[in-house]
Amino acid sequence: MSEEIAVYQQVKKRLSAEYPENQTILDRCGMKLAGFFGEASLAYSLSHYEKESFRIFHDLRLYDGKNFFQLDFLILTSSFAAIIEVKNIAGKLYFDVDHHQLLREKDGITETFSCPLLQVRMHKEQLNWWLYRYGIHDLPIVHFVVISNPRTQLKFSTPTLSAQVMHQKKLYFALQDTNHTYTKEYLDIKTLKKLQEEILREHHPIRGTEVLKNLGITSDDLIPGIICPSCDRPPLIRLHGRWTCEFCEEIFKDEVCEQTLKDMHLFYENKVPLAQIQDFLNLSSSQVTKRICKKFNIPVCGRGKATRYVLDAFDR
Numbered sequence: 001m002s003e004e005i006a007v008y009q010q011v012k013k014r015l016s017a018e019y020p021e022n023q024t025i026l027d028r029c030g031m032k033l034a035g036f037f038g039e040a041s042l043a044y045s046l047s048h049y050e051k052e053s054f055r056i057f058h059d060l061r062l063y064d065g066k067n068f069f070q071l072d073f074l075i076l077t078s079s080f081a082a083i084i085e086v087k088n089i090a091g092k093l094y095f096d097v098d099h100h101q102l103l104r105e106k107d108g109i110t111e112t113f114s115c116p117l118l119q120v121r122m123h124k125e126q127l128n129w130w131l132y133r134y135g136i137h138d139l140p141i142v143h144f145v146v147i148s149n150p151r152t153q154l155k156f157s158t159p160t161l162s163a164q165v166m167h168q169k170k171l172y173f174a175l176q177d178t179n180h181t182y183t184k185e186y187l188d189i190k191t192l193k194k195l196q197e198e199i200l201r202e203h204h205p206i207r208g209t210e211v212l213k214n215l216g217i218t219s220d221d222l223i224p225g226i227i228c229p230s231c232d233r234p235p236l237i238r239l240h241g242r243w244t245c246e247f248c249e250e251i252f253k254d255e256v257c258e259q260t261l262k263d264m265h266l267f268y269e270n271k272v273p274l275a276q277i278q279d280f281l282n283l284s285s286s287q288v289t290k291r292i293c294k295k296f297n298i299p300v301c302g303r304g305k306a307t308r309y310v311l312d313a314f315d316r
Ligand SMILES: [Zn+2]
Pocket: 228, 229, 230, 231, 232, 233, 245, 246, 247, 248, 249, 250
Protein backbone atom coordinates (compact mmCIF):
# COMPACT_ATOMS: atom_id res chain seq x y z
CA MET A 1 0.00 0.00 0.00
CA SER A 2 1.37 3.44 -0.85
CA GLU A 3 1.94 6.04 1.86
CA GLU A 4 -0.61 8.23 0.13
CA ILE A 5 -3.48 5.73 0.50
CA ALA A 6 -2.46 5.03 4.10
CA VAL A 7 -2.61 8.76 4.93
CA TYR A 8 -6.12 9.19 3.51
CA GLN A 9 -7.28 6.15 5.47
CA GLN A 10 -5.72 7.44 8.67
CA VAL A 11 -7.08 10.97 8.24
CA LYS A 12 -10.58 9.48 7.89
CA LYS A 13 -10.08 7.74 11.24
CA ARG A 14 -8.16 10.44 13.08
CA LEU A 15 -9.31 13.88 11.94
CA SER A 16 -10.89 15.60 14.90
CA ALA A 17 -14.67 16.10 14.59
CA GLU A 18 -14.12 19.65 15.83
CA TYR A 19 -11.84 20.52 12.93
CA PRO A 20 -13.54 23.42 11.07
CA GLU A 21 -13.57 21.86 7.60
CA ASN A 22 -13.86 18.31 8.81
CA GLN A 23 -16.50 17.17 6.31
CA THR A 24 -14.85 18.76 3.27
CA ILE A 25 -11.57 17.04 4.09
CA LEU A 26 -13.23 13.69 4.79
CA ASP A 27 -15.05 13.97 1.43
CA ARG A 28 -11.75 14.65 -0.32
CA CYS A 29 -10.18 11.61 1.36
CA GLY A 30 -13.20 9.51 0.37
CA MET A 31 -12.91 10.60 -3.27
CA LYS A 32 -9.19 9.88 -3.32
CA LEU A 33 -9.71 6.42 -1.84
CA ALA A 34 -12.48 5.69 -4.38
CA GLY A 35 -10.02 6.81 -7.07
CA PHE A 36 -7.38 4.34 -5.84
CA PHE A 37 -9.98 1.59 -5.84
CA GLY A 38 -10.74 2.40 -9.49
CA GLU A 39 -7.03 2.44 -10.34
CA ALA A 40 -6.48 -0.94 -8.72
CA SER A 41 -9.23 -2.39 -10.87
CA LEU A 42 -7.68 -0.89 -14.04
CA ALA A 43 -4.20 -2.07 -12.99
CA TYR A 44 -5.58 -5.57 -12.79
CA SER A 45 -7.17 -5.45 -16.24
CA LEU A 46 -4.07 -3.82 -17.82
CA SER A 47 -1.82 -6.53 -16.37
CA HIS A 48 -3.53 -9.01 -18.70
CA TYR A 49 -2.14 -7.39 -21.81
CA GLU A 50 1.24 -6.27 -20.57
CA LYS A 51 3.94 -7.63 -22.80
CA GLU A 52 7.54 -6.96 -23.74
CA SER A 53 6.67 -4.09 -26.11
CA PHE A 54 4.05 -2.58 -23.80
CA ARG A 55 5.50 -1.16 -20.56
CA ILE A 56 3.03 -0.09 -17.92
CA PHE A 57 3.73 2.16 -14.94
CA HIS A 58 1.16 2.72 -12.23
CA ASP A 59 1.00 5.73 -9.90
CA LEU A 60 4.11 7.46 -11.16
CA ARG A 61 5.38 10.73 -9.71
CA LEU A 62 8.05 12.60 -11.67
CA TYR A 63 9.70 16.00 -11.41
CA ASP A 64 9.62 18.25 -14.47
CA GLY A 65 12.30 20.61 -13.16
CA LYS A 66 9.74 22.93 -11.50
CA ASN A 67 6.93 20.76 -10.16
CA PHE A 68 6.07 17.17 -9.43
CA PHE A 69 3.41 15.59 -11.60
CA GLN A 70 1.57 12.38 -10.89
CA LEU A 71 0.40 9.98 -13.58
CA ASP A 72 -2.19 7.34 -12.67
CA PHE A 73 -0.88 5.19 -15.53
CA LEU A 74 1.79 5.60 -18.15
CA ILE A 75 2.07 3.13 -21.01
CA LEU A 76 5.24 3.22 -22.99
CA THR A 77 5.84 1.51 -26.33
CA SER A 78 8.50 2.03 -28.98
CA SER A 79 5.99 4.08 -31.03
CA PHE A 80 4.00 6.12 -28.51
CA ALA A 81 3.34 6.94 -24.87
CA ALA A 82 -0.17 6.91 -23.37
CA ILE A 83 -1.15 8.77 -20.21
CA ILE A 84 -4.24 7.50 -18.44
CA GLU A 85 -6.04 9.47 -15.76
CA VAL A 86 -8.55 7.42 -13.79
CA LYS A 87 -11.65 8.91 -12.16
CA ASN A 88 -14.03 6.96 -10.00
CA ILE A 89 -17.06 9.26 -10.01
CA ALA A 90 -20.64 8.01 -9.78
CA GLY A 91 -23.74 9.65 -11.30
CA LYS A 92 -24.27 11.45 -14.62
CA LEU A 93 -21.22 13.28 -15.94
CA TYR A 94 -21.21 16.09 -18.49
CA PHE A 95 -17.85 17.10 -19.93
CA ASP A 96 -18.04 20.75 -21.00
CA VAL A 97 -14.89 21.27 -23.04
CA ASP A 98 -15.58 24.98 -23.77
CA HIS A 99 -15.60 25.87 -20.09
CA HIS A 100 -13.11 23.19 -18.96
CA GLN A 101 -15.66 21.89 -16.52
CA LEU A 102 -17.01 18.57 -15.45
CA LEU A 103 -20.59 18.64 -14.16
CA ARG A 104 -21.85 15.76 -12.07
CA GLU A 105 -25.50 15.13 -11.35
CA LYS A 106 -26.25 12.72 -8.55
CA ASP A 107 -29.25 12.36 -6.26
CA GLY A 108 -30.74 15.56 -7.71
CA ILE A 109 -27.63 17.61 -6.89
CA THR A 110 -25.37 19.11 -9.56
CA GLU A 111 -21.73 19.65 -8.67
CA THR A 112 -18.88 21.14 -10.67
CA PHE A 113 -15.41 19.60 -10.76
CA SER A 114 -12.29 20.77 -12.54
CA CYS A 115 -12.08 18.93 -15.85
CA PRO A 116 -9.80 15.88 -15.76
CA LEU A 117 -9.11 16.43 -19.48
CA LEU A 118 -7.41 19.70 -18.65
CA GLN A 119 -5.38 17.93 -15.98
CA VAL A 120 -4.31 15.12 -18.30
CA ARG A 121 -3.33 17.62 -21.01
CA MET A 122 -1.19 19.44 -18.47
CA HIS A 123 0.46 16.14 -17.55
CA LYS A 124 1.10 15.52 -21.22
CA GLU A 125 3.01 18.81 -21.45
CA GLN A 126 4.99 17.92 -18.35
CA LEU A 127 5.83 14.43 -19.61
CA ASN A 128 6.82 15.87 -22.98
CA TRP A 129 9.21 18.22 -21.23
CA TRP A 130 10.54 15.42 -19.01
CA LEU A 131 11.22 13.21 -22.07
CA TYR A 132 12.79 16.16 -23.89
CA ARG A 133 15.29 16.63 -21.07
CA TYR A 134 16.04 12.94 -21.35
CA GLY A 135 16.80 13.41 -25.06
CA ILE A 136 13.54 12.05 -26.51
CA HIS A 137 12.02 14.76 -28.67
CA ASP A 138 9.31 13.39 -30.89
CA LEU A 139 7.62 10.40 -29.26
CA PRO A 140 3.85 10.88 -29.76
CA ILE A 141 1.93 11.12 -26.47
CA VAL A 142 -1.77 10.30 -26.33
CA HIS A 143 -4.04 10.74 -23.32
CA PHE A 144 -7.17 9.11 -21.98
CA VAL A 145 -9.50 9.75 -19.08
CA VAL A 146 -10.99 6.51 -17.81
CA ILE A 147 -14.15 6.50 -15.71
CA SER A 148 -13.80 3.37 -13.62
CA ASN A 149 -17.39 3.15 -12.38
CA PRO A 150 -19.26 1.21 -15.15
CA ARG A 151 -22.64 2.64 -14.10
CA THR A 152 -21.58 6.28 -14.52
CA GLN A 153 -23.35 7.95 -17.48
CA LEU A 154 -21.17 10.01 -19.79
CA LYS A 155 -22.22 13.01 -21.92
CA PHE A 156 -20.03 15.38 -23.89
CA SER A 157 -20.30 18.95 -25.20
CA THR A 158 -18.37 17.76 -28.28
CA PRO A 159 -19.01 14.18 -29.51
CA THR A 160 -15.34 13.62 -30.47
CA LEU A 161 -14.45 13.74 -26.76
CA SER A 162 -15.66 10.16 -26.48
CA ALA A 163 -12.33 9.15 -28.07
CA GLN A 164 -10.54 10.58 -25.02
CA VAL A 165 -12.97 9.95 -22.17
CA MET A 166 -14.35 6.44 -21.75
CA HIS A 167 -15.32 3.61 -19.47
CA GLN A 168 -12.66 1.11 -18.51
CA LYS A 169 -13.88 -1.60 -20.89
CA LYS A 170 -13.41 0.62 -23.93
CA LEU A 171 -9.79 1.45 -23.08
CA TYR A 172 -8.55 -1.87 -24.44
CA PHE A 173 -9.92 -1.03 -27.90
CA ALA A 174 -8.72 2.58 -27.69
CA LEU A 175 -5.18 1.34 -26.99
CA GLN A 176 -5.41 -1.14 -29.86
CA ASP A 177 -6.50 1.67 -32.20
CA THR A 178 -3.60 3.82 -30.98
CA ASN A 179 -1.24 0.91 -31.59
CA HIS A 180 -2.49 0.67 -35.18
CA THR A 181 -2.33 4.43 -35.76
CA TYR A 182 1.21 4.97 -34.48
CA THR A 183 3.37 2.43 -36.28
CA LYS A 184 6.60 4.39 -36.75
CA GLU A 185 9.26 3.20 -34.30
CA TYR A 186 10.78 6.06 -32.28
CA LEU A 187 12.56 4.01 -29.62
CA ASP A 188 14.42 0.77 -30.16
CA ILE A 189 14.09 -1.97 -27.52
CA LYS A 190 17.39 -1.00 -25.89
CA THR A 191 16.39 2.68 -25.52
CA LEU A 192 12.95 1.65 -24.28
CA LYS A 193 14.53 -0.52 -21.59
CA LYS A 194 16.91 2.28 -20.54
CA LEU A 195 14.03 4.74 -20.43
CA GLN A 196 12.03 2.35 -18.28
CA GLU A 197 14.92 2.13 -15.80
CA GLU A 198 15.31 5.91 -15.80
CA ILE A 199 11.60 6.43 -15.11
CA LEU A 200 11.71 4.04 -12.15
CA ARG A 201 14.82 5.78 -10.81
CA GLU A 202 13.17 9.22 -11.13
CA HIS A 203 9.94 8.14 -9.48
CA HIS A 204 9.50 10.00 -6.17
CA PRO A 205 6.55 8.63 -4.19
CA ILE A 206 4.78 11.36 -2.25
CA ARG A 207 5.55 11.48 1.49
CA GLY A 208 2.76 11.36 4.05
CA THR A 209 3.67 14.80 5.42
CA GLU A 210 3.18 16.28 1.93
CA VAL A 211 -0.23 14.61 1.60
CA LEU A 212 -1.30 16.25 4.87
CA LYS A 213 0.00 19.59 3.58
CA ASN A 214 -2.02 19.19 0.36
CA LEU A 215 -5.11 18.52 2.46
CA GLY A 216 -4.38 21.73 4.38
CA ILE A 217 -3.93 20.04 7.74
CA THR A 218 -1.04 19.20 10.04
CA SER A 219 -0.36 16.25 12.33
CA ASP A 220 -1.66 18.44 15.21
CA ASP A 221 -5.17 18.25 13.72
CA LEU A 222 -5.19 14.46 14.05
CA ILE A 223 -6.27 12.58 17.15
CA PRO A 224 -3.26 10.72 18.59
CA GLY A 225 -3.35 7.33 20.29
CA ILE A 226 -3.69 3.71 19.30
CA ILE A 227 -6.80 2.95 17.27
CA CYS A 228 -8.51 -0.11 18.74
CA PRO A 229 -8.05 -3.03 16.30
CA SER A 230 -11.45 -4.41 17.37
CA CYS A 231 -13.76 -1.39 17.19
CA ASP A 232 -11.63 1.10 15.19
CA ARG A 233 -11.82 3.88 17.82
CA PRO A 234 -8.91 5.74 19.45
CA PRO A 235 -7.29 5.77 21.91
CA LEU A 236 -6.38 2.64 23.84
CA ILE A 237 -5.32 3.28 27.47
CA ARG A 238 -2.29 1.55 28.99
CA LEU A 239 -3.02 0.14 32.45
CA HIS A 240 -0.88 -2.36 34.40
CA GLY A 241 1.18 -3.28 31.34
CA ARG A 242 -1.83 -3.92 29.10
CA TRP A 243 -3.71 -1.76 26.60
CA THR A 244 -7.45 -1.46 27.15
CA CYS A 245 -10.22 -0.09 24.93
CA GLU A 246 -12.77 1.81 26.95
CA PHE A 247 -15.40 1.35 24.24
CA CYS A 248 -15.33 -2.39 23.56
CA GLU A 249 -13.23 -3.39 26.61
CA GLU A 250 -10.81 -5.54 24.57
CA ILE A 251 -7.31 -5.94 26.06
CA PHE A 252 -4.07 -5.94 24.05
CA LYS A 253 -0.33 -6.48 24.60
CA ASP A 254 2.36 -3.93 23.64
CA GLU A 255 2.53 -5.42 20.13
CA VAL A 256 -0.61 -3.39 19.39
CA CYS A 257 1.64 -0.27 19.21
CA GLU A 258 3.17 -1.33 15.89
CA GLN A 259 0.42 0.04 13.64
CA THR A 260 0.43 3.38 15.49
CA LEU A 261 4.21 3.69 15.15
CA LYS A 262 3.73 3.07 11.42
CA ASP A 263 1.10 5.82 11.38
CA MET A 264 3.53 8.16 13.13
CA HIS A 265 6.00 7.52 10.36
CA LEU A 266 3.37 8.84 7.92
CA PHE A 267 2.62 12.03 9.81
CA TYR A 268 6.03 13.08 11.12
CA GLU A 269 9.57 13.43 9.89
CA ASN A 270 11.73 10.31 10.03
CA LYS A 271 13.46 11.29 13.27
CA VAL A 272 11.38 12.28 16.28
CA PRO A 273 12.10 12.99 19.96
CA LEU A 274 10.89 10.49 22.56
CA ALA A 275 8.29 13.00 23.83
CA GLN A 276 6.56 12.91 20.45
CA ILE A 277 6.24 9.11 20.56
CA GLN A 278 5.04 9.36 24.17
CA ASP A 279 2.35 11.90 23.17
CA PHE A 280 1.24 9.96 20.12
CA LEU A 281 0.93 6.67 22.03
CA ASN A 282 -0.91 8.55 24.78
CA LEU A 283 1.51 7.46 27.47
CA SER A 284 2.18 9.32 30.71
CA SER A 285 5.59 7.79 31.43
CA SER A 286 8.74 8.39 29.40
CA GLN A 287 10.25 5.22 30.92
CA VAL A 288 7.41 3.08 29.55
CA THR A 289 7.76 4.83 26.15
CA LYS A 290 11.50 4.03 26.15
CA ARG A 291 10.78 0.37 26.95
CA ILE A 292 8.29 0.15 24.08
CA CYS A 293 10.78 1.77 21.66
CA LYS A 294 13.33 -0.83 22.76
CA LYS A 295 10.85 -3.63 22.25
CA PHE A 296 10.36 -2.52 18.63
CA ASN A 297 14.13 -2.04 18.14
CA ILE A 298 13.67 1.58 17.08
CA PRO A 299 17.17 2.94 16.35
CA VAL A 300 18.30 6.00 18.33
CA CYS A 301 20.59 8.79 17.12
CA GLY A 302 22.02 11.87 18.81
CA ARG A 303 22.60 12.48 22.51
CA GLY A 304 20.97 14.25 25.44
CA LYS A 305 18.32 16.74 24.33
CA ALA A 306 19.15 16.03 20.69
CA THR A 307 18.26 12.32 21.01
CA ARG A 308 15.97 11.24 18.20
CA TYR A 309 14.18 8.00 17.42
CA VAL A 310 14.41 6.90 13.80
CA LEU A 311 11.08 5.74 12.41
CA ASP A 312 12.47 4.58 9.03
CA ALA A 313 12.00 0.98 10.14
CA PHE A 314 8.25 1.56 9.86
CA ASP A 315 8.44 2.41 6.17
CA ARG A 316 5.66 0.85 4.16
ZN1 LIG B 1 -12.40 -1.17 21.01
